[in-house]
Amino acid sequence: MNGTRLLDTIHSPADVKRLDFGQLQELCAEIRAFLIDSVSKTGGHLSSNLGTIELTVALHKVFATPSDKFVWDVGHQCYTHKILTGRREGFDRLRMLGGISGFPSPRESEHDAFIAGHGNTSLSAAIGMAQAKKLRHEPGKVIAVVGDGAFTGGMIYEGMNNIRSLNNLIVVLNDNKMSISKNVGSVAQYLTQLRTSPRYFKAKRDVESLLDSTPVVGGAIKAGIQTVKSAFRRSLYHSTMFEEMGFQYVGPVDGHDVKELSMLFDAYRQEQSAPLFVHVLTIKGKGFTPAEQNPGEFHGVSAFDVNHLTDPDVAPDSSFSTVFGQQLAQLAGQDERICAITAAMKYGTGLQYFYKQHKSRFFDVGMAEQHAVTFAAGLAANGMRPVVSIYSTFLQRGYDQIIHDVNLQRLSVLFAVDRAGLVPGDGETHQGIYDAAFFSELDSFQIVSPCNYAELAYWLERLLLEDGPRALRYPRGAEDEALAALDCSGLEYDVFRAEGPADAALVTYGAQAKEALAAAKLAAQQGVCVDVYKLTVIHPLPQGLCDALGGYRSILFAEEGVRGGGIGEHLAAALLERGCNASYRHIAVPNNGLTHASVDELRARFGLDAASLAAAIMKQGDVK
Structure with missing residues (x-):
């Protein structure tokens, strides 16, 4: 060559x-x-x-x-x-x-x-x-x-x-x-x-080859063997x-x-x-x-230096998954009813900490999300407090079981929904954009979407003490520095007021709050005051939220989830029922156009980045 x-x-x-x-x-x-x-x-x-x-x-x-x-x-x-x-x-x-x-x-x-x-x-x-x-x-x-x-x-x-x-x-x-x-x-x-x-298969091939080459009787003997081969295999x-x-x-x-x-x-x-x-x-x-x-360590990787590899036994970088796993393991030490379930994602969901400390109450069911949900329902029906930790994209596969086996019986199963919202790299097959919509169609579910580690830890402990079906959804990767600075109020929603009287409100939840707060600052630079409502409990809608929004001239709802059936649609319907006359716009992720890209690139593509949100607020309010 x-x-x-x-x-x-x-x-x-x-x-x-x-x-x-x-x-x-x-x-x-x-x-x-x-x-x-x-x-x-x-x-x-x-x-x-x-x-x-x-x-x-x-x-x-x-x-x-x-x-x-x-x-x-x-x-x-x-x-x-x-x-x-x-x-x-x-x-x-x-x-x-x-x-x-x-x-x-x-x-x-x-x-x-x-x-x-x-x-x-x-x-x-x-x-x-x-x-x-x-x-x-x-x-x-x-x-x-x-x-x-x-x-x-x-x-x-x-x-x-x-x-x-x-x-x-x-x-x-x-x-x-x-x-x-x-x-x-x-x-x-x-x-x-x-x-x-493998010796059985070699013996089988050798015998069949011999019989095929034996004239007259070989075929008949082979046909006879077929009638007893199942018992022959079982015995061998x-x-x-x-x-x-x-x-x-x-x-x-x-x-x-x-x-x-x-x-x-x-x-x-x-x-x-x-x-x-x-x-x-x-x-x-x-x-x-x-x-x-360490095949699990190198299953899905970020860029790395082949000459300077990290030690897989060293604790991974901080992320929502690791904080969740560590906190759940700690809480399980205080309550022996708490069980953890995952579907072939022990490390991806941070449950290795739970496994090490509470092995008898840890269950990896393999790639069987449907079984994971109904198994959890069975645990809950007999007095345990199961936590099902599955990526948002994979949890879609257990929706029938969520509806029928958990929701109808109002069982106390907590779903820890990892990788919720937009996800980089893996593209359209792995986006966590449907869970808020499909969970919110079930009235019995309480859905919480923390934006930082402090909120994740607080609401995990609180939800474990409550009864009924619950979902705690959080994004992939680490918390954003700006959102980490917000800490945790413990309220179902927080309001970040503009410096002057605001005619516009920007409503959002989860990691998308970063873009909403940045958009309000950009609008303020143009002389437009915008109040930001950051929801932590997204379903049912927090009490008092609609009344608080009733006084604004324009409302913009932004979410890293699908538009149809999304939280923004639930809020729009609730405001309409109360006779709210505000101009309302809902910016969400379309069901088409998904691709592989960074989260920032995806937000820009769907109009969910700070600049696009600020422009939408200005246009909605007819601000020149």
């Missing part, structure tokens, strides 16, 4: 197909070095992508997208796929405004078959695509790449129960023994059994689950042997008689020792 990197010659999947096995191995090494260097500069998901390089290269060696469809579960592991499909140059702006997404995106490339930001979805989507190919008489395979962590969620089993005889469907289990937090439960133990004793190995669901099972296979993987996929691409389940063993963080040793 005259000193040219193989990676520099890859501009499309077709370029991968011309490489021999030795070159494929070299390409994998170059991709691994590229990803470590690139992600260290931009941030992103590192461990999961380092673990799936050989698997992805082998898939592109054998199959041909977009005719063949790759469906990634969650999508954290799609970086190599993006590199091989012509997007390597975009990695310098990974997850940034105008750059490439950190997840598969059909709008970004024809090679991305399905958007994937949440877990357990790939198999159901892949089954639909495979069935559509059958109905439309289209060639090609549909390959779902599923992490072992996804098997802690129920959708996977719903999908497996509906595979029928789709001989154009291949499911690849990327078994790295770890989801984001360490895998838990019976399925994890079952997969461990499969990993440790207890490995029947995938095959009894209808799959042809192959594995476990070394997920870092690109030659073996390529040859396996090629064999079944040409001749596949049933849905195929390929069990692939990988190492999360492969090739980067710190990530191999």
Whole structure:
């Protein structure tokens, strides 16, 4: 290659197909070095992508997208796929405004078959695509790449129960023994059994090969064996689950042997008689020792210096998540009824502190948000005080259970909603913009949205003492210095008065209060006095709020949530019922136009930054 990197010659999947096995191995090494260097500069998901390089290269060696469809579960592991499909140059702006997404995106490339930001979805989507190919008489395979962590969620089993005889469907289990937090439960133990004793499958292949080559009687003997093979497997190995669901099972296979993987996929691409389940063993963080040793630490990272890495045992930087986790652990020491529940996000939600101090009352249910909610309802129904800590974007998946199992019975479950509001980097799949709207549709819920650590600590303790369904929602990352200076009044809302009489009121809550206060200062510089109302309790609306707002000529409500069903709409309806004649405007996040960018860039895009709010106030008040 005259000193040219193989990676520099890859501009499309077709370029991968011309490489021999030795070159494929070299390409994998170059991709691994590229990803470590690139992600260290931009941030992103590192461990999961380092673990799936050989698997992805082998898939592109054998199959041909977009005719063949790759469906990634969650999508954290799609970086190599993006590199091989012509997007390597975009990695310098990974997850940034105008750059490439950190997840598969059909709008970004024809090679991305399905958007994937949440877990357990790939198999159901892949089954639909495979069935559509059958109905439309289209060639090609549909390959779902599923992490072992996804098997802690129920959708996977719903999908497996509906595979029928789709001989154009291949499911690849990327078994790295770890989801984001360490895998838990019976399925994890079952997969461990499969990993440790592959000899049954070798024996099975050898026997079948012998019988196929035996004339006359071989076929008859093989047919007879089929009638007793389930009992035979149980007696030898207890490995029947995938095959009894209808799959042809192959594995476990070394997920870092690109030659073996390529040859396996090629064999079944040409001749596949049933849905195929390929069990692939990988190492999360492969090739980067710190990530191999601490894959959770390097799951999703900000930019870092590869030569000066932080010690994962050192306490992480202060954030709403860590403050919540530390405070909850402390309060649980005073009340033995308090339990903590998360869905594969022990570290992301700050619950590692609770786990260390109160292990018997800590429950990580895996990627099973629906179960987490109803499990909490069961705990509450029998006298415990459960706290369910889940990212806003993932809690959406448990909404039916929130309505039916918690709300209808008025059970005392506290939802700690992490990453509420606008979220940087991960883009449209991870925005926490719906929780205020969907919780506020339920009259029994009290919703609190603190803007700083002091309010978070105060309201967490207070809500744990109250009964009924409650939600405490807070943003990603650290508190803002300006909002930290406000401390905590303990009131349901605070009013920040302008220096002169104000005809306009700007109402908001949570982290958005930073922009509202700054907007009021900008308006004051133009001679316009604006009072800022910062809500802490956002549902039900605080008593006296509507009366207090009744005297203003114009009211502007700003929130980092969706407009439809948002808190701003609730306030508008309440003011209308009271006959308020003020001019009212509601600025919120639209349901379209979401992208990956910083929070400041997103606020500016949606008119929620200080400058835009100040301009809106001036226009609303007809101030020249």
